[in-house]
Amino acid sequence: MKPIISPSMLSADFGHLAKDIEMINRSEADWLHVDIMDGVFVPNISFGFPVLKYVARLSEKPLDVHLMIVQPEKFIPEVKALGAHIMNVHYEACPHLHRVIQQIREAGMKPAVTINPATPVALLKDIIRDVYMVLVMSVNPGFGGQKFIEHSVEKVRELKDLIESSGSQALIEVDGGVNVATGARLVEAGADVLVAGSAVFAAENPEEAIRALRNL
Ligand code: DX5
Ligand code: ZN
Numbered sequence: 001m002k003p004i005i006s007p008s009m010l011s012a013d014f015g016h017l018a019k020d021i022e023m024i025n026r027s028e029a030d031w032l033h034v035d036i037m038d039g040v041f042v043p044n045i046s047f048g049f050p051v052l053k054y055v056a057r058l059s060e061k062p063l064d065v066h067l068m069i070v071q072p073e074k075f076i077p078e079v080k081a082l083g084a085h086i087m088n089v090h091y092e093a094c095p096h097l098h099r100v101i102q103q104i105r106e107a108g109m110k111p112a113v114t115i116n117p118a119t120p121v122a123l124l125k126d127i128i129r130d131v132y133m134v135l136v137m138s139v140n141p142g143f144g145g146q147k148f149i150e151h152s153v154e155k156v157r158e159l160k161d162l163i164e165s166s167g168s169q170a171l172i173e174v175d176g177g178v179n180v181a182t183g184a185r186l187v188e189a190g191a192d193v194l195v196a197g198s199a200v201f202a203a204e205n206p207e208e209a210i211r212a213l214r215n216l
Helices: 014-026 049-058 072-081 097-106 151-166 180-189 206-214
Strands: 004-007 032-037 063-068 086-090 110-115 133-137 171-175 193-196
Touching: 004 032, 004 171, 004 206, 014 049, 014 206, 032 049, 049 063, 049 072, 063 072, 063 193, 072 086, 072 097, 086 097, 086 133, 097 110, 133 151, 151 171, 151 180, 180 193, 180 206, 193 206
Parallel strands: 004 193, 032 063, 063 086, 086 110, 110 133, 133 171, 171 193
Antiparallel strands: none
16 A cells, blocks of 8 residues: 655745645645644744645645644634644643544544654553544654654554554554655554655655655
């Protein structure tokens, strides 16, 4: 099975966003990954809903929205208004994760839970049957272009075991330092979806880079 590819807009050229989104539209990418940061949950701020409104209008690919913010449930209506396909919230930002997952589903979106590098897979045991997807962070969230954390491959394997043993249908997405080399190992370990920022946008031929990831 070919992996689903979700290029991360964080590494796009913000001076020419429309051009980069048109490239994604033409490419073999499956989704468009958008990273929302608040400067509180992560030490950076990216872009917000006024910008994303235009991105959503231009994008022909379903939006895979990754919220790196505290209290993400406050923004369910805004994410919904973008027409988002998936809403990813961080495990570490949601003390009432079960409720937030239900709220996302009730709003008509696919709920996904994201875990930071220091959060163990085992903590997902009681939520794994309720989520559409688990996003494994393979860098500490906040910035593009960081070095892949090796232990993530093992985490994907462990998560795959948890999903299979619990009868869950959840997809496994990985985000951070993904390129053809790390991507191949992640897919082998059980990853279904690869997010790639710099590996796509810093490539000489981004469409070709997307195709290479998709053909892993
Ligand atoms: C980081 C973001 C990622 C980022 C990945 O916090 O969640 O989506 O864009 O960038 P690369 O692929 O360059 O590591
Ligand atoms: Zn992301």
